[in-house]
Amino acid sequence: xxxxxxxxxxxxxxxxxxxxxxxxxxxxxxxxxxxxxxxxxxxxxxxxxxxxxxxxxxxxxxxxxxxxxxxxxxxxxxxxxxxxxxxxxxxxxxxxxxxxxxxxxxxxxxxxxxxxxxxxxxxxxxxxxxxxxxxxxxxxxxxxxxxxxxxxxxxxxxxxxxxxxxxxxxxxxxxxxxxxxxxxxxxxxxxxxxxxxxxxxxxxxxxxxxxxxxxxxxxxxxxxxxxxxxxxxxxxxxxxxxxxxxxxxxxxxxxxxxxxxxxxxxxxxxxxxxxxxxxxxxxxxxxxxxxxxxxxxxxxxxxxxxxxxxxxxxxxxxxxxxxxxxxxxxxxxxxxxxxxxxxxxxxxxxxxxxxxxxxxxxxxxxxxxxxxxxxxxxx
Amino acid sequence: xxxxxxxxxxxxxxxxxxxxxxxxxxxxxxxxxxxxxxxxxxxxxxxxxxxxxxxxxxxxxxxxxxxxxxxxxxxxxxxxxxxxxxxxxxxxxxxxxxxxxxxxxxxxxxxxxxxxxxxxxxxxxxxxxxxxxxxxxxxxxxxxxxxxxxxxxxxxxxxxxxxxxxxxxxxxxxxxxxxxxxxxxxxxxxxxxxxxxxxxxxxxxxxxxxxxxxxxxxxxxxxxxxxxxxxxxxxxxxxxxxxxxxxxxxxxxxxxxxxxxxxxxxxxxxxxxxxxxxxxxxxxxxxxxxxxxxxxxxxxxxxxxxxxxxxxxxxxxxxxxxxxxxxxxxxxxxxxxxxxxxxxxxxxxxxxxxxxxxxxxxxxxxxxxxxxxxxxxxxxxxxxxxxxxxxxxxxxxxxxxxxxxxxxxxxxxxxxxxxxxxxxxxxxxxxxxxxxxxxxxxxxxxxxxxxxxxxxxxxxxxxxxxxxxxxxxxxxxxxxxxxxxxxxxxxxxxxxxxxxxx
Numbered sequence: 001x002x003x004x005x006x007x008x009x010x011x012x013x014x015x016x017x018x019x020x021x022x023x024x025x026x027x028x029x030x031x032x033x034x035x036x037x038x039x040x041x042x043x044x045x046x047x048x049x050x051x052x053x054x055x056x057x058x059x060x061x062x063x064x065x066x067x068x069x070x071x072x073x074x075x076x077x078x079x080x081x082x083x084x085x086x087x088x089x090x091x092x093x094x095x096x097x098x099x100x101x102x103x104x105x106x107x108x109x110x111x112x113x114x115x116x117x118x119x120x121x122x123x124x125x126x127x128x129x130x131x132x133x134x135x136x137x138x139x140x141x142x143x144x145x146x147x148x149x150x151x152x153x154x155x156x157x158x159x160x161x162x163x164x165x166x167x168x169x170x171x172x173x174x175x176x177x178x179x180x181x182x183x184x185x186x187x188x189x190x191x192x193x194x195x196x197x198x199x200x201x202x203x204x205x206x207x208x209x210x211x212x213x214x215x216x217x218x219x220x221x222x223x224x225x226x227x228x229x230x231x232x233x234x235x236x237x238x239x240x241x242x243x244x245x246x247x248x249x250x251x252x253x254x255x256x257x258x259x260x261x262x263x264x265x266x267x268x269x270x271x272x273x274x275x276x277x278x279x280x281x282x283x284x285x286x287x288x289x290x291x292x293x294x295x296x297x298x299x300x301x302x303x304x305x306x307x308x309x310x311x312x313x314x315x316x317x318x319x320x321x322x323x324x325x326x327x328x329x330x331x332x333x334x335x336x337x338x339x340x341x342x343x344x345x346x347x348x349x350x351x352x353x354x355x356x357x358x359x360x361x362x363x364x365x366x367x368x369x370x371x372x373x374x375x376x377x378x379x
Numbered sequence: 380x381x382x383x384x385x386x387x388x389x390x391x392x393x394x395x396x397x398x399x400x401x402x403x404x405x406x407x408x409x410x411x412x413x414x415x416x417x418x419x420x421x422x423x424x425x426x427x428x429x430x431x432x433x434x435x436x437x438x439x440x441x442x443x444x445x446x447x448x449x450x451x452x453x454x455x456x457x458x459x460x461x462x463x464x465x466x467x468x469x470x471x472x473x474x475x476x477x478x479x480x481x482x483x484x485x486x487x488x489x490x491x492x493x494x495x496x497x498x499x500x501x502x503x504x505x506x507x508x509x510x511x512x513x514x515x516x517x518x519x520x521x522x523x524x525x526x527x528x529x530x531x532x533x534x535x536x537x538x539x540x541x542x543x544x545x546x547x548x549x550x551x552x553x554x555x556x557x558x559x560x561x562x563x564x565x566x567x568x569x570x571x572x573x574x575x576x577x578x579x580x581x582x583x584x585x586x587x588x589x590x591x592x593x594x595x596x597x598x599x600x601x602x603x604x605x606x607x608x609x610x611x612x613x614x615x616x617x618x619x620x621x622x623x624x625x626x627x628x629x630x631x632x633x634x635x636x637x638x639x640x641x642x643x644x645x646x647x648x649x650x651x652x653x654x655x656x657x658x659x660x661x662x663x664x665x666x667x668x669x670x671x672x673x674x675x676x677x678x679x680x681x682x683x684x685x686x687x688x689x690x691x692x693x694x695x696x697x698x699x700x701x702x703x704x705x706x707x708x709x710x711x712x713x714x715x716x717x718x719x720x721x722x723x724x725x726x727x728x729x730x731x732x733x734x735x736x737x738x739x740x741x742x743x744x745x746x747x748x749x750x751x752x753x754x755x756x757x758x759x760x761x762x763x764x765x766x767x768x769x770x771x772x773x774x775x776x777x778x779x780x781x782x783x784x785x786x787x788x789x790x791x792x793x794x795x796x797x798x799x800x801x802x803x804x805x806x807x808x809x810x811x812x813x814x815x816x817x818x819x820x821x822x823x824x825x826x827x828x829x830x831x832x833x834x835x836x837x838x839x840x841x842x843x844x845x846x847x848x849x850x851x852x853x854x855x856x857x858x859x860x861x862x863x864x865x866x867x868x869x870x871x872x873x874x875x876x877x878x879x880x881x
Contacts, residue, residue, distance in 0.1 A: 039880045040835050041543060041551065042514025059843070059876060122700055123711070134700050215482075219704045222624040222853055223846035238485050239842045240511045317735035321714045 008375060011368035018365050027253065034246035044243070051247035060224045060232070067139065068208065068228040068255075075146045075207030076200045079154040082147070083199065086298050087159040088184060089291040095163075097295060098156070104302055105152040112149045113212040115305040116141070118312055124325050126308055136220035145213040148305065150206045154199040161195030162188055182283040185275045197266040205259055208252075229255075313337070440471030441767045443774055445759075446488055446499040450481045452728045454503070454559065454757065457793040460786060461778045468777075472770070485511055492516070492762060500765040501774065504555070506540040506755050507626065510835060513543050513554035516760035520553050522772045528556055528779070532797040536658035536823035537756045539831070546836055546881075548829030555760035557796040558779055562746075562816050563723035563755050564621065564634055566601070567730065568592045570743040572613055572718050582607055592719060593745040593815075598635070598687050601719075601748050605694045608718045618694040619712055619720035622856060623704025628688075628849055631721065635687050637663060638749035639680030646675040647830075655824030659753035661840070662831040672833050672879060676848075677870035685855060685862045698856045713737060721747065723755065727812075728792040744812050746819060754820065756796050839878045847872045 034051050036044040055061055090098060104112065120127040120135040127135055135141050165188060173179070173187050189196070214231045227235070229252045237245035312320065316333045319326060340348070447458050455478055462474040477499060479487050488502045492515035504512050519541075523530045530538075537560065543552040572578065573590055582590040586603055595601045605617040621627035637659045640646040647666040649657055657663075665672050675681065695703060695717070703711070705723075712720040712730060715737035722730075724744070733739040746752040759778075761771045777783065784800035785807065787793030792809040795801055801817055804810040825831070834840055848869050855865040 037880075038838070040510070040514070040838065057876070059872070060846070122696070132700055134702075137699065137702075219623055219625040219706075220702050222850050225850070236842055238489060238511065240514075241838065241842055318737070321710060321735070321737070323714060323716065 008372045012372045015365045015369035030246045030249050030253075034243055034250055037243045038240060042240075047243065051244045054244060055247070055251075060227070063224065064227045064229060064232050067226065068230075070139065071143060071146060071210045071228055072204055072207040074143045075150060075210070076154075076203035078143065078147045079151050079203045080158075080196060080200055082151055082298075083154040083158045084184075084189070085294055086151075086155045087162050088188075089294045089298075090155070090159050091162050092285075092288065092291045093295055095159075097299070098159070100299060101155060101302060102152045103306065104149050105156075107149065107306075109149060109212040110215070112305075113145050113216045115309045116145045116148070116213070117216050119305050119308040123323050124320065126304070126325070126327075128324050134220055136217050137225075138221070139226055141217060142210060142213040142226055146207060146210055148301070150203050152302070154203055157195050157199040157202070158192060161192030165191055177283060179283050180285045182277050182281045185277040185281060189275055194266070198263075201259065201263040201266050205256070205263070208256060208259065439469040439770060439773065441770045442473045442475070443501060443765075443767070443771055444475045444477055444499040445501040445503065445774075446477050446479055446484070447503050448481045448484045448505070449478045451725045451757075452732075453725065453787070453791040453793040456791045457559075457787040458503070458778075460790065461774075461783050464783065464786075465774055465777050474774070484508065488512055489515065492764075495764040497762065497764045497766045500762050500767070500771045502760050502762060504758055504760065506758075509540040509554065509758065510841075512760065513541065513552070515763075516554040517763040517765075517768055518552040518554070519556060519761060519772070522776075523553070527772050527776050529797070532779075532799050533557060534796075534798065534820050534823065535825055536820070537754060537796055539658060539660075539825055540756070541758055541760075542828075544828060544832035544835055546832060548827070548832045550828070555758035556775055556779070557756035557758050558775065559757035560794045560796040560801065560813075560820075561723050561725045561755045561757060562752055562819075563725075564631065564721035564747055565724055565752050565816075566592050566595070566719060566745045566747050567712060567722045567726075568719040568743045568745070569614070569715070569717075569738055570741050572608070573743065575613075578611065578613070592743060595745070595748050597748050598638070598691070602687075602690050605691075605719065609694055614718045615716040616695050617718050618691065619703060619708060619717040620688075620691040620695065621703050621708055621721055622688075622692045622695075622698050622853070623702045623707065624698075624849055624853060625704055627704050627708065628702070628852055629845055631691075632684060632688055632848075632852065633659060633661065633663075634747060634751040634753060635691075636676065636681060636684040637753070638751045639683045639687075640675070640678070643678050643680035645678035646680055648675075649826045656750060656819075656822045657826045658823045660831065661834045665833045665837070666830065667833060672837065672877065674870040674873045676873075677866040681866050682862045685852060685866060688852070689856055689862070692856060698853055702853075724794060724813075724816075728809075731792075744815075746816070750819065752816075752819065754823075836880045837877050838880045839876065843876045843878075844873050847876070 033044075035046060035048060037047040037050065038044050086101070090101075107115070117125075117136055119125045120141065122128060122132065122134050169187060169191070173183050178186055208228075209230055210228055211230050211234070214226045214228060217226050224232075229248055233245045233248040233252065236242075236248065311327070311329055313336050314329045314332050314334075315326070316329075316331060316335075319330055445458055445462065447455050449455055455476070459476050462476055466472055466474055484504065485508050488499070488504070489512065490496075491499060492502075492512070502512065502516065519528065522528050533556070537557045538553070541553050541555045541557070542550050543554060545551050573592060579590040582604070586607070588594065588600060590604070592601075592604070595604060601618075608614065608617040621631035637648070640648040640663050641650045641657070646663060648663045664674060664676055666675055667673075692698070692703075695701075701707060708720065708722055709726050709729060711717060712722065712726070713736040727742065727744065730736050730742045731739050759775055761768050761775075765771055779795070779797055779800065781799050781803050784793070784795040784797070785803045788795070788804040788807040788810045793804075794810055794813060795804055798817075801813055801820075805814040805817065837844065851860070851865050851869050851872075854860045855862055860868070
């Protein structure tokens with residue numbers, strides 16, 4: 001057995017301590033809480049497995065679990081299906097558009113959800129011109145917001161896989177007359193299976209932890225209609241039912257742990273996949289303009305919600321409540337920005353501070369343990 | 380060479396420049412005194428005002444933080460004004476007002492209270508949050524006993540939501556003090572429409588009762604007036620009524636249910652009598668039969684109430700197009716597209732703000748028919764882990780003095796919760812309308828604390844029972860189910876799901 005270097009062992013202590021304090025302890029503490037119920041005076045009483053037994057009686061749990069699975073499955077499926085053509089077009093046109101494509105990934109989830117719900121408001125939103133139906137009440141709107149935010153990251157992962165395909169292989173395929181869709185099926189996709197898997201698992205986790213679009217959409221859909229397990233646990237906890245919330249979190253932890261295992265294993269995947277390429281699949285490159293059109297469609301999808309929120313932010317209060325809504329602000333008002341930079345300044349400063357502390361803490365804790373793991377080839 | 384390199388030096392310089400510009404602009408605006416708030420829902424700053432000008436009551440010292448929900452245009456300015464005045468009188472006291480969006484109030488407050496953090500010292504909350512926060516807040520009864528707060532000046536029905544009751548209706552804690560009165564729902568309307576002589580004479584000759592919302596004393600009269608206005612196309616929609624799927628459909632129904640329940644022996648709700656009018660609340664949804672809690676909403680009055688609710692929402696966009704939650708009730712009436720609407724009185728300053736409302740200066744106010752108007756006061760509670768609960772209590776007492784209330788009413792249209800405060804506000808132009816509601820408030824009584832305690836002991840009332848009601852009532856509004864079937868289903872589900880705490 002190989003001896004562990006003491007120095008290396010010391011390096012891992014901060015991360016291990018962090019793991020115990022902020023992961024293991026909360027998990028145990030949460031499990032203990034799940035064995036209690038709270039009375040109307042706020043006191044906790046031991047109630048054994050009663051919270052778990054309520055799972056059988058809970059009228060919403062089936063719907064909520066199926067919603068959880070729906071978000072968990074549809075988000076990565078749509079992401080992957082949509083990311084592949086975008087990554088192909090990016091590779092053909094060039095990565096200069098990547099910056100614009102990545103914008104949604106940098107927008108906080110609650111902001112992204114607010115953007116979409118502003119846009120699909122049937123009176124004051126862009127949706128006024130499209131449909132009289134309230135899109136906010138649909139469960140698929142939650143999926144749409146999820147996909148909008150996570151698609152850029154999935155695209156980046158898949159694009160980076162495509163960009164790393166050796167030039168020799170590309171050249172050999174070209175010499176053999178394998179191009180376009182046929183090349184995508186026979187050469188590119190089989191070679192980037194690890195990236196696709198990694199993107200799939202990451203986006204599955206995004207889907208599992210969906211929260212903000214549900215939080216914002218519930219007032220139009222109705223209680224429990226959009227909920228997933230994460231939101232349901234939150235709602236129970238802050239409605240004075242912490243024991244049952246803890247039991248739901250235990251259920252979720254089982255699911256997310258299983259996903260983590262899959263994720264870690266997929267990262268180590270080095271297998272390739274052989275895909276069928278029937279003869280009717282064309283073996284010629286699509287014209288450049290087709291790629292440009294594809295790119296334009298995606299950019300519209302990414303940018304329109306952002307445009308809308310900027311337009312709304314520049315409107316005067318009276319124009320904001322105009323029906324039908326104006327597509328371009330009639331008169332520009334900077335009042336909201338002035339307000340943000342004066343009254344909202346503490347929030348801006350707090351956001352920057354929290355982001356900095358998070359980054360520094362993560363780096364300080366993870367760098368030593370990553371070094372240790374790399375050195376010992378563990379993990 | 381790869382085309383996708385790291386961030387370039389130019390980009391880094393650009394980012395730094397942008398951050399600097401934001402910081403400089405922010406500093407400039409902060410020193411300028413801040414820009415005026417243009418929307419009522421935006422969170423406001425965390426400010427500490429120093430520079431007291433007068434010193435009249437030396438001796439107090441310490442610091443306080445007050446957690447205030449944003450969204451109500453009068454609340455935050457009033458609290459800040461009181462904080463400034465209190466600091467002016469007590470130079471050794473510093474008060475920080477910490478605004479928080481309404482939706483995050485409970486999570487923010489509970490996180491502090493559960494972890495026994497000393498800050499915030501004071502927490503402002505609403506009736507629907509009382510049962511969640513109440514168990515963690517300080518019992519303020521000793522301050523009533525010591526005379527710091529004046530119990531006789533507070534309407535009993537207004538104080539009721541702060542009570543933590545045992546299963547026999549005994550008061551085990553009073554978790555705060557009401558300091559702001561909000562009536563709701565009230566009927567708001569565009570005055571100019573009801574002053575139109577042509578419409579008035581046509582309506583009165585056709586229906587035989589006054590074309591005056593203050594005289595609509597039954598639901599039928601309100602619905603008839605709305606039908607008339609809709610047929611005339613005076614505005615796009617005749618009436619805005621709550622059917623929001625988070626909360627307002629439930630609150631709207633409570634108001635209607637109450638008017639029918641008072642005359643229905645099946646509900647066991649005492650009718651209006653010399654003792655007064657029973658205070659509205661969720662308590663009326665349950666009664667005790669042979670020691671078991673049973674729902675009352677499947678009584679005839681419950682079904683009638685649901686039918687009336689559906690009749691009232693027919694004049695607005697359908698529930699699947701736009702459910703009318705708190706925000707919509709507040710914002711859509713501003714557009715001028717609605718002739719009448721159900722509203723909270725806290726919306727009035729927004730409706731009358733000409734910079735954001737098309738109905739400013741044209742808003743009339745009346746109680747809802749059949750004494751359906753209830754109250755939703757705002758409370759202030761003390762954190763038991765506060766470093767100085769006595770100072771916090773003194774701040775509350777100062778806030779509730781007639782002088783502060785008068786200033787609040789004059790400057791912001793703030794509505795006090797005490798009898799003396801309301802009397803002062805009734806003399807101020809901004810809030811003179813409250814005079815019409817004081818008799819209603821004096822009429823409200825608390826008939827039976829033991830029965831009122833029942834709903835508090837259903838631990839999953841909000842998490843399980845309320846969603847059943849909301850979704851089933853919404854299905855009735857969509858035409859998927861009859862009113863009778865809806866109420867029977869809700870009652871059966873409630874019985875099945877009810878968790879009763881010992």
